[in-house]
Amino acid sequence: MKKTLISALALGLLLAAAGCKKSFLDLQPQATTSADSFFKNQDQVQQAVDGAYAPVRTLGNVDYWVFGELRSDNTTFQYNDSNRGQESQREFVDEFLVSANSESVQEMWQVSYNGISRCNDVLGKIDAVTMPADKKNQFLGEVKFLRALYYFTLVRQFGGVPLRLESVASPTAAKSQGRAPAADVYASIIADLTDAAAKLPTKAAYAAADAGRATKGAANTLLASVYLTQKDYAKAVALLRDVRTGGYSLLPSYRSVFDPANKNNAESIFEIQYLGTQPNISSSFTFIFAPYTSGNIITGDATAPNLGIGSGWNIPTQDMIDAYEAGDLRKTASLALGFTDATGKFVAVPYITKYNFGLAAPGRTDTNFPMLRYADALLMYAEALNEQGFAAGGEAAAALNEVRKRAGLPAKVTTSQTDFRVAVLQERRVELAFENQRWYDLVRTGRAVDVMNAHGTRQKALQTFLPASAYQVTANKLLLPIPQREVMLDNLAQNPL
Known part of the structure; x- marks a missing residue:
């Protein structure tokens, strides 16, 4: 009988748990299996x-x-x-x-x-x-x-x-x-994804027990994202046209996309699989993203009335809150402006609600995390088409407005390539909010330094505890420093700081 992917992952956690009866001085480890023998x-x-x-x-x-x-x-x-x-x-x-x-x-x-x-x-x-x-x-x-x-x-x-x-x-x-040059790393990524797309089954070809595995559509979508990052728009468009005919579709309700009851749905291209009934493979975003002062009001976990250092993260900024247009259904599906405490007082600390769907067990949730979904593919397609040449009311606008329609918004009308660039980046921000896409979008579109310095100015006015050295963003800071441990042990060159 086939096991589901998530069950197989749970089994994998047990592979190294076997006991060892020989002396601990034996050089051959007995609690693990070598690749040669496995x-x-x-x-x-x-x-x-x-x-x-x-x-x-x-x-x-x-x-x-x-x-x-x-x-x-x-x-x-x-x-x-x-x-x-x-x-x-x-x-x-x-x-x-x-x-x-x-x-x-x-x-x-x-x-x-x-x-x-x-x-x-x-x-x-x-x-x-x-x-x-x-x-x-x-x-x-x-x-x-x-x-x-x-x-x-x-x-x-x-x-x-x-x-x-x-x-x-x-x-x-x-x-x-x-350190290999970035161009060589990208060449390896492209080679891997090209071969993966040629070898992988489509999503529909997998048995239900294998839901969540990588698919041809996932490989093509990720490869299109790589090409978009490299500004190779023609190749991105060709791949995304294939994805558009791959059986994916937007769900009627935005919030239902993230509901654990709809895991690996028609809009899902690739999502991280979690299983709430198992402590080692469950998710906990409800706890992490809840204000640490909210007790169990947001989490609903009666066994854990208090939150601590593990909570209060990924708090929506005022910039993010203000990014939504009036009437955008995605706003209330994605965030809340605060919570009402036990005394009936409203506490204005915003938090992410996109992944709040109750508990699977005390301290554990069952929510998967989206990495690639069809709305993302549509917006990448719109962006890549526009970069090849602006066409008022053309195919790019149709893809953009397909996403906006689901959000309850009117069609977006743009009059130039520049206007469309702004519109599609804005749409990506609110459609893919809290899905770990924003930083990469800012960097690849060349907006990160200006946007983050302006954002930092606003944050310092709101968060007076921030040090003066915060948000001094330069081009060098768009890359993270190489971990010092790796610099020392592997003799790696450090990034300019």
């Missing part, structure tokens, strides 16, 4: 492929929103003057004061390369395993998609990074060849 049949390969998804879930819990959303003008943090333990971590990311010694930076680097290593292990061993060709192609496509996803995050955050494309079999082979 890859013997199709089931073992599938377990390894499932394990390559697990770091995506880890990154989705914190790192993706810290560096894709909190770092932008969409969100900030609720200042907690009673506990300053996180100040040097997430707060400094928000304030553009993050250093090479940041644990947050180190964690994203390390978890991403853990995922890459798992992909490389599969790619290095799968050819020797006998299995049907279509299943082997599926597994190859999945890990190439995942490896590209990990590298796409790394190259956009750090620039050139070590390009590891083979399994590391010994400590002596762990040292890299140094």
